Amino acid sequence: MSETSVAEKTIKDLKSRLNSAIIARSELENEFSAQSVLLTSFISKLSQACKGTDILLDNKLAKLRTTLKTSISFTDIEKDIKAISTLLRQHSLKNDKNSIKIHKQLNNSGTGLQKVKGFPKESRRQLQGLINKAEESHSSLVQYIPLMSEFIAFYENVIHTQIRQPAEQSPKVSQPVAISKCNKVDSNEVSETSPVTEQIAPKELLGRFSSILNTLVISKKHKADITKIKSSLHGQVSNQILMTTCLNVFDFMIEDLEQERSRAKVFLSTLSETLTSVQVSVAATLTSSSECSIENAKINKELSDKINEVSIGIIDAGSLTEMKVDVNDKIQQIAKTLENKSKLEEEQRLALHEKLNNMSAQVEQLEQQSKVFEKRIQEVQAKSFQDALTKLANRAAFDEYFAKELVRFHHKQFDLAITVVDLDDFKRINDTYGHTAGDKTLQVIAETLTKVMGKDVFISRYGGEEFVLIFKGVDKITVMNKLNMLRKKVASLPFTFKGTRVSITLSVGVTLVQRDDIVHSAFERADTALYQAKHDGKNKVVYG
Numbered sequence: 413m414s415e416t417s418v419a420e421k422t423i424k425d426l427k428s429r430l431n432s433a434i435i436a437r438s439e440l441e442n443e444f445s446a447q448s449v450l451l452t453s454f455i456s457k458l459s460q461a462c463k464g465t466d467i468l469l470d471n472k473l474a475k476l477r478t479t480l481k482t483s484i485s486f487t488d489i490e491k492d493i494k495a496i497s498t499l500l501r502q503h504s505l506k507n508d509k510n511s512i513k514i515h516k517q518l519n520n521s522g523t524g525l526q527k528v529k530g531f532p533k534e535s536r537r538q539l540q541g542l543i544n545k546a547e548e549s550h551s552s553l554v555q556y557i558p559l560m561s562e563f564i565a566f567y568e569n570v571i572h573t574q575i576r577q578p579a580e581q582s583p584k585v586s587q588p589v590a591i592s593k594c595n596k597v598d599s600n601e602v603s604e605t606s607p608v609t610e611q612i613a614p615k616e617l618l619g620r621f622s623s624i625l626n627t628l629v630i631s632k633k634h635k636a637d638i639t640k641i642k643s644s645l646h647g648q649v650s651n652q653i654l655m656t657t658c659l660n661v662f663d664f665m666i667e668d669l670e671q672e673r674s675r676a677k678v679f680l681s682t683l684s685e686t687l688t689s690v691q692v693s694v695a696a697t698l699t700s701s702s703e704c705s706i707e708n709a710k711i712n713k714e715l716s717d718k719i720n721e722v723s724i725g726i727i728d729a730g731s732l733t734e735m736k737v738d739v740n741d742k743i744q745q746i747a748k749t750l751e752n753k754s755k756l757e758e759e760q761r762l763a764l765h766e767k768l769n770n771m772s773a774q775v776e777q778l779e780q781q782s783k784v785f786e787k788r789i790q791e792v793q794a795k796s797f798q799d800a801l802t803k804l805a806n807r808a809a810f811d812e813y814f815a816k817e818l819v820r821f822h823h824k825q826f827d828l829a830i831t832v833v834d835l836d837d838f839k840r841i842n843d844t845y846g847h848t849a850g851d852k853t854l855q856v857i858a859e860t861l862t863k864v865m866g867k868d869v870f871i872s873r874y875g876g877e878e879f880v881l882i883f884k885g886v887d888k889i890t891v892m893n894k895l896n897m898l899r900k901k902v903a904s905l906p907f908t909f910k911g912t913r914v915s916i917t918l919s920v921g922v923t924l925v926q927r928d929d930i931v932h933s934a935f936e937r938a939d940t941a942l943y944q945a946k947h948d949g950k951n952k953v954v955y956g
């Protein structure tokens with residue numbers, strides 16, 4: 413083989429090695445794109461978890477999703493992630509501010525309550541303790557505010573009753589008081605055996621308190637306490653004990669809130685932290701990737717210059733010996749450069765691999781955190797639309813459902829019936845057999861409603877002993893037949909309290925939604941029909 417063809421063969425060999433280097437590089441780039449697909453999928457999950465939290469955050473996440481789809485530039489991605497990270501941090505701060513504001517409002521109500529004339533000394537001390545405790549917790553109260561206001565209003569009511577009841581007229585009760593067993597506030601003054609004589613709380617107040625407890629969504633930890641409190645409301649309970657119990661329930665709520673809020677806080681800060689590390693990883697990958705590109709370009713240029721020099725050397729060589737020396741020298745240089753190049757590339761590949769692995773582990777961790785939080789949000793949302801006692805949809809769920817159906821109805825009319833169902837003489841059940849018997853009755857009625865009506869009818873507990881049902885695509889005659897069937901079924905249920913067979917009946921008002929109806933007018937018509945059913949002797953279904 414001539415020396416020229418040896419040189420040509422070497423050049424060919426060098427060119428093919430250069431090609432493999434280029435292929436290896438493009439494989440690395442493919443790996444980059446695979447990672448950005450992973451990042452995209454995470455970002456869409458993050459978007460779902462944060463949806464509705466903040467419009468700006470929603471927009472930024474949407475922008476990042478587009479950037480990930482349209483660009484492989486890590487500089488763009490890094491910029492977007494930075495912005496989202498900042499927004500999340502701001503959001504967390506805003507949450508804190510809001511909760512402090514709401515907290516102040518609660519504090520004011522508490523302080524106002526303390527100023528009420530006749531507020532017992534012991535209760536004043538307890539309330540102060542509660543306010544201080546709540547202040548420490550800075551809980552996010554949004555979800556509980558309406559309930560808490562209800563409790564405060566109730567508390568005020570008890571105090572007024574106590575002031576209104578002249579000592580000599582009011583019924584008295586001597587301790588022991590059953591309820592004090594579940595009191596968390598340990599009041600020495602109200603000991604179980606002390607012979608203190610106190611004014612007893614009116615039955616209506618106990619009933620109302622028990623009804624509020626029914627609507628309370630409380631954590632598993634405090635469920636047993638609430639049940640205990642409820643069962644202690646049956647006997648004679650003093651105003652003082654009722655107030656203490658009320659404060660204790662308030663206390664449970666504050667504790668639950670604190671937990672709820674710290675969960676949300678932990679999630680937001682972990683999310684923010686993990687996002688920051690993803691951001692750092694992306695930035696590091698970006699830096700090393702651009703450093704690699706510069707380094708690679710330099711070596712590639714060096715290589716192709718040297719290969720060109722070999723070609724020129726072959727052409728320009730004066731003699732074969734001269735050419736041999738020159739080519740040999742250059743080939744050695746090229747071999748050395750190639751060796752450096754593959755060493756460098758291997759190092760770069762390993763470093764990049766490590767960074768990408770690290771990044772995907774963080775992304776995976778973030779995904780897990782989002783999933784847990786998403787589930788939690790769903791659970792809380794489901795609870796806020798469910799009646800705690802009967803497990804039926806509650807009034808808030810009805811409001812949302814009916815408003816939506818009405819929009820659909822006005823878009824394209826169909827048979828839509830609204831029904832108000834009310835238990836007859838329910839107060840008598842509570843008064844004669846106790847609140848627990850009343851609660852059990854409500855649960856049995858709820859089960860019967862669900863069984864008789866089936867899943868096509870929307871059933872909600874509107875409040876107290878009132879249920880609202882929505883029928884879709886069923887005409888007036890069918891609705892009336894179904895409701896009469898329900899009425900008869902309930903009347904035939906074998907309720908037995910304290911060994912006595914008791915018959916429970918329903919009165920029902922129903923109407924079909926009309927073309928010009930709004931939520932209020934349709935509901936009013938059904939409610940007027942219900943009033944008519946009561947007026948006509950109860951245990952009736954009236955169409956309005």
Ligand SMILES: Nc1nc2c(ncn2[C@@H]2O[C@H](COP(=O)(O)OP(=O)(O)OP(=O)(O)O)[C@@H](O)[C@H]2O)c(=O)[nH]1
Pocket residue numbers: 619620622623626801834835836837838839840842846847848849850851854875876877946
């Ligand atoms: N046990 C129990 N009673 C409740 C609940 N919510 C409301 N109530 C009671 O339901 C009763 C409703 O009484 P009223 O509004 O006078 O009605 P009623 O006795 O059914 O009389 P009519 O409607 O005229 O037939 C009150 O005693 C309330 O305390 C609850 O969650 N559980």
